[in-house]
Amino acid sequence: MSPLPPGSTLGILGGGQLGRMLSQAASRLGFNVVILDPEENSPAGRVSQGQIVAAYDDPTALMVLGQTCQAVTFEFENVPATSVERLAQGGAVVAPGPKALAVAQDRVDEKTFLTGVGATTVDFVAVDSLDDLIAGLDWLGAPALLKTRREGYDGKGQVWVRSAAMAADAWHAVGERPAILEARADFVRELSVIAARGRDGRIAVYPLGENVHKGGVLKTTLAPAAVDTKTERRARAIARAILEGLDYVGVLGVELFDLGGGRLLVNEIAPRVHNTGHWTQDGCVCDQFEQHIRAIAGWPLGPTTAHARVEMTNLLGDEVEQWTKLSARADARLHLYGKAEARPGRKMGHVNRVKPL
CATH class of the missing domain: 3.30.470.20 (ATP-grasp fold, B domain)
Structure with missing residues (x-):
């Protein structure tokens, strides 16, 4: 891909503060920006050339975004990976690519990838049931941190499990959804x-x-x-x-x-x-x-x-x-x-x- 010249149009999935600051930076470099976000009058939309108001997985909206923009990116990792794949399949230049998004969206996949490239993480175990959680506590010890595998940010979707007696309450607290149990890290x-x-x-x-x-x-x-x-x-x-x-x-x-x-x-x-x-x-x-x-x-x-x-x-x-x-x-x-x-x-x-x- 040749460098995009000033005057090209960039697309951003997400209209929050990160999209806003990305749009402002793109404007300084002479690019036009189109935002895709379901919220009307989003923070990023107000400082951009335009905004498509639609769900992130709306096929028509994605088609329009891909045809309008010479490159597309996203401001947060909870955009559906299938949306990025759809854009790429439609011929849009998307960065980062679907692989990075998919890895970051699942905490077990993320830690598995990290250890595979030599980036050490805390010990962890996948949790799909209360029995898995109890077995994980037996292996990792308590306290340990239980997090939902997908979504969750800024402390949401996670709970400390300080003993095996807390396992059932902790499993209920994360909605009995697929999760990851992480060993406590003794960090400075x-x-x-x-x-x-x-x-x-x-x-x-x-x-x-x-x-x-x-x-x-x-x-x-x-x-x-x-x-x-x-x-x-x-x-x-x-x-x-x-x-x-x-x-x-x-x-x-x-x-x-x-x-x-x-x-x-x-x-x-x-x-x-x-x-x-x-x-x-x-x-x-x-x-x-x-x-x-x-x-x-x-x-x-x-x-x-x-x-x-x-x-x-x-x-x-x-x-x-x-x-x-x-x-x-x-x-x-x-x-x-x-x-x-x-x-x-x-x-x-x-x-x-x-x-x-």
């Missing part, structure tokens, strides 16, 4: 790495971020994280193995457990731009959103060196009402998502506090 902190792979196979990796969660939701990311050379090299090697194993095109987020001494476990991967990469908007010349657009359009990847130290803080629910105070700070850059309703725990925006390296 959570890190993440944002990496990209272009259509030519070249790879670019951003400095690591250190993350703090609150109530299962990411609260802050500090980047570049204070890590030793061994840890940095291992994180880069993991990212490269995943990108190449998936024949990936675009930006990928990798969440890591830091065990110390350069030992890292992969927690999850996200086949898209990632919340822990928002710091790049004000800490790098080419942020993760522009990088993703460059990759899917066949452009050269941009530089990933940090020119500032950034503390990214998510604004959840009514925390967005602090916008007047935050916008007055000389060291802070405010990013708001244009969402109408500030529900508790809902990501309404983020603020990047910029400091010298």
Whole structure:
């Protein structure tokens, strides 16, 4: 595929904040953007050339999107993999491809893939019944984390099982759906790495971020994280193995457990731009959103060196009402998502506090 020239049209499945920031980055590079999202007047749709209001699996909508756009991507991994396959079968250029989406949508498949490319994870077992859960607890020990195999994000669809006596309640709590039981990881902190792979196979990796969660939701990311050379090299090697194993095109987020001494476990991967990469908007010349657009359009990847130290803080629910105070700070850059309703725990925006390296 030749690099797409400015003036080309890109499609994005999903109209939330990630789609919005991808669209804004594409606009800076001279691209037009069409959003497909079932919600009218979506945050991304309002900053794009147009929006198709339809379900993600609507055949007609997918056909129109594929015929209108020279490349199509997605903003979140719960888009039906069959929709991406339908687009590709119809001749659309889709990145990342269906394989990455399918792997990331099933936690057992994801961890099986990761171990296959040499990226160590916690021990795990597939759970399809209460008996499986009890047997898994016997093998992994308690406490262990039970998660639904599919869907679930920001702490949803998961529960800690602290003893075998809790097994039945935990199985009920996840809806008695196919699940995964993960061993507890004795980690020092959570890190993440944002990496990209272009259509030519070249790879670019951003400095690591250190993350703090609150109530299962990411609260802050500090980047570049204070890590030793061994840890940095291992994180880069993991990212490269995943990108190449998936024949990936675009930006990928990798969440890591830091065990110390350069030992890292992969927690999850996200086949898209990632919340822990928002710091790049004000800490790098080419942020993760522009990088993703460059990759899917066949452009050269941009530089990933940090020119500032950034503390990214998510604004959840009514925390967005602090916008007047935050916008007055000389060291802070405010990013708001244009969402109408500030529900508790809902990501309404983020603020990047910029400091010298």
